[in-house]
Amino acid sequence: MLALSRVNKTFNAGTVNEQHALRDLSLLLEDGDFVVVVGGNGSGKSTLLNTIAGVYTPDSGQVVLDGRDVTWIAEHARARSIGRVFQDPMRGTATDMTIEENLALALRRGTRRTLAAGTKRSERATFREALARLDLGLEDRLTTKVGLLSGGQRQALTLLMATLVKPQILLLDEHTAALDPKTAKKVLDLSAALIEEDYLTTLMVTHNMSDAIRFGNRLVMMQEGRIVFEASGTVKSALTVGELVDKFISVGSEVLV
Amino acid sequence: MWAIVTMGIYLSYRVLDVADLSVEGSIVTGAAVAAVLLVDGANPYLALAAATLAGAVAGLVTGILHTKLKIPALLAGILTMIALYSVNIRIMGGTSNVSLLRTDTLLTPLLDAGMSKNNAAILAGGVAVIAVIAVICWFLQTEFGCALRATGNNPFMSKAQGINIDTARIAGLALSNALVGLAGGLLVQYQGFADVQMGVGAIVIGLASLIIGEVIFGRSSLLRSMIAVALGAIVYRVIIAMVLEAGMAATDLKLFTAVTVAVALYLPTGRKQLAQLRRRIVAKRANAAGEGDA
Ligand SMILES: Nc1ncnc2c1ncn2[C@@H]1O[C@H](COP(=O)(O)OP(=O)(O)OP(=O)(O)O)[C@@H](O)[C@H]1O
Ligand SMILES: [Mg+2]
Numbered sequence: 001m002l003a004l005s006r007v008n009k010t011f012n013a014g015t016v017n018e019q020h021a022l023r024d025l026s027l028l029l030e031d032g033d034f035v036v037v038v039g040g041n042g043s044g045k046s047t048l049l050n051t052i053a054g055v056y057t058p059d060s061g062q063v064v065l066d067g068r069d070v071t072w073i074a075e076h077a078r079a080r081s082i083g084r085v086f087q088d089p090m091r092g093t094a095t096d097m098t099i100e101e102n103l104a105l106a107l108r109r110g111t112r113r114t115l116a117a118g119t120k121r122s123e124r125a126t127f128r129e130a131l132a133r134l135d136l137g138l139e140d141r142l143t144t145k146v147g148l149l150s151g152g153q154r155q156a157l158t159l160l161m162a163t164l165v166k167p168q169i170l171l172l173d174e175h176t177a178a179l180d181p182k183t184a185k186k187v188l189d190l191s192a193a194l195i196e197e198d199y200l201t202t203l204m205v206t207h208n209m210s211d212a213i214r215f216g217n218r219l220v221m222m223q224e225g226r227i228v229f230e231a232s233g234t235v236k237s238a239l240t241v242g243e244l245v246d247k248f249i250s251v252g253s254e255v256l257v
Numbered sequence: 258m259w260a261i262v263t264m265g266i267y268l269s270y271r272v273l274d275v276a277d278l279s280v281e282g283s284i285v286t287g288a289a290v291a292a293v294l295l296v297d298g299a300n301p302y303l304a305l306a307a308a309t310l311a312g313a314v315a316g317l318v319t320g321i322l323h324t325k326l327k328i329p330a331l332l333a334g335i336l337t338m339i340a341l342y343s344v345n346i347r348i349m350g351g352t353s354n355v356s357l358l359r360t361d362t363l364l365t366p367l368l369d370a371g372m373s374k375n376n377a378a379i380l381a382g383g384v385a386v387i388a389v390i391a392v393i394c395w396f397l398q399t400e401f402g403c404a405l406r407a408t409g410n411n412p413f414m415s416k417a418q419g420i421n422i423d424t425a426r427i428a429g430l431a432l433s434n435a436l437v438g439l440a441g442g443l444l445v446q447y448q449g450f451a452d453v454q455m456g457v458g459a460i461v462i463g464l465a466s467l468i469i470g471e472v473i474f475g476r477s478s479l480l481r482s483m484i485a486v487a488l489g490a491i492v493y494r495v496i497i498a499m500v501l502e503a504g505m506a507a508t509d510l511k512l513f514t515a516v517t518v519a520v521a522l523y524l525p526t527g528r529k530q531l532a533q534l535r536r537r538i539v540a541k542r543a544n545a546a547g548e549g550d551a
Contacts, residue, residue, distance in 0.1 A: 075417075096406070115399045
């Protein structure tokens with residue numbers, strides 16, 4: 001369960017570049033919720049996810065994860081409970097390290113890094129099995145450097161790394177935006193499958209309205225740091241792209257379909 | 258000895274992706290600590306251990322300046338280097354050099370056994386280099402070592418995977434300077450003196466060796482790059498010996514090294530630029546040919 005209460009975040013406070021990115025934002029995610037976040041450029045979606053992840057500390061308000069107040073906890077210290085996939089495929093993996101080493105790093109997320117072996121032979125079977133789920137043939141390339149993979153393969157790997165240790169919340173920030181349509185679809189379907197199988201509580205940002213309707217049990221629309229529209233359950237599944245676009249226009253946001 | 262300095266620089270520059278200038282100071286610190294202890298009649302191995310530790314402390318300082326005080330790495334290294342200049346003179350009792358006259362060093366037993374000084378140094382240095390390669394190779398494959406590599410490779414990802422990148426950077430810089438301190442401790446036992454100036458240019462010499470090693474011997478795996486880097490230091494020495502033989506003034510060496518490093522660092526970019534230029538010329542010709550046909 002994730003609870004944000006009255007979170008505010010202002011960048012460059014007191015300068016001409018002042019940006020009030022989150023305004024008194026409250027949001028509650030129950031276990032197993034899959035919330036899709038939409039909203040125009042600069043509406044604060046990434047800031048929201050980054051505040052949950054601990055990249056930014058809110059100016060006021062609270063972030064509570066499974067009953068623990070994490071508002072002041074450093075990014076790396078709360079990483080155990082949070083899985084993340086970024087928009088940029090370069091961000092999620094260590095490119096000079098092998099697939100196996102990257103997965104081993106992820107397997108140890110949130111544990112103390114000791115002088116024990118960085119990758120154990122016994123872990124390889126687990127890695128192979130997990131990679132096989134991606135259906136990209138990566139299970140036979142454990143010792144390939146990640147730098148040699150394509151963007152889509154990397155995003156899929158990052159997704160696996162984010163969920164290898166089951167996170168209390170999974171944060172996906174436009175994680176298919178940099179991929180070609182076919183690969184994007186594949187990675188998105190894969191995300192949905194993983195989320196369903198492992199019953200992951202998820203926040204996913206997307207600019208694709210039909211994806212926003214198709215995936216998740218809840219939808220929130222952001223505008224100027226606030227949540228301006230919410231739909232869930234049957235109301236959400238009954239939405240059409242046209243209605244969603246109208247909603248966008250009615251809140252004064254530019255349309256991106 | 259320089260091979261070990263180069264490996265220290267490999268740790269900071271390649272593994273951590275931090276250009277750390279404090280090595281210019283920490284090599285002297287290692288040498289000074291070892292020299293003072295040896296003059297006091299300490300065991301040569303103990304002197305080496307102390308030199309290593311002193312180097313680690315220097316690295317720790319740079320690491321803390323960089324991560325906790327958020328000073329850019331380059332500047333943090335320079336600050337430590339400058340501070341160490343004073344510290345090193347203090348260690349040496351207020352003088353700028355200490356000589357080892359008739360004190361026992363690592364090499365004494367080898368010399369007593371009838372080895373020439375050069376051979377003894379090669380043997381001791383060789384053993385040290387192999388030991389360091391083995392230890393670093395092992396370390397970089399431990400959980401902590403992997404965390405360190407990930408930090409240098411992709412700090413965003415590292416944080417997302419729960420790695421405390423500040424700790425990793427501090428530890429990495431301490432380890433890197435520990436190696437450099439160790440090299441200083443070995444160097445002093447071989448050359449018989451410690452001098453406050455002996456570190457000048459160490460970073461550039463180290464970088465030159467590193468790049469030469471990587472270019473000639475490749476960097477396909479960890480072990481391979483470590484060995485390449487160590488061999489690079491030797492190749493660099495040979496090159497220097499050759500240009501001196503060819504009549505270059507010893508005082509021009511630093512200029513020569515700097516130019517070598519600049520050229521080597523430019524090589525990857527240069528290759529790309531060259532490829533682009535070629536494509537442009539080819540495209541232009543094709544265009545011209547096309548117009549000629551029409
Ligand atoms: N690190 C930062 N420093 C200063 N301003 C920032 C920073 N991050 C975000 N902002 C500002 O905060 C506002 C919200 O940005 P945010 O990145 O959260 O938007 P977004 O909804 O993710 O947009 P997009 O759809 O373009 O990704 C913007 O006005 C942006 O300029
Ligand atoms: Mg964004």
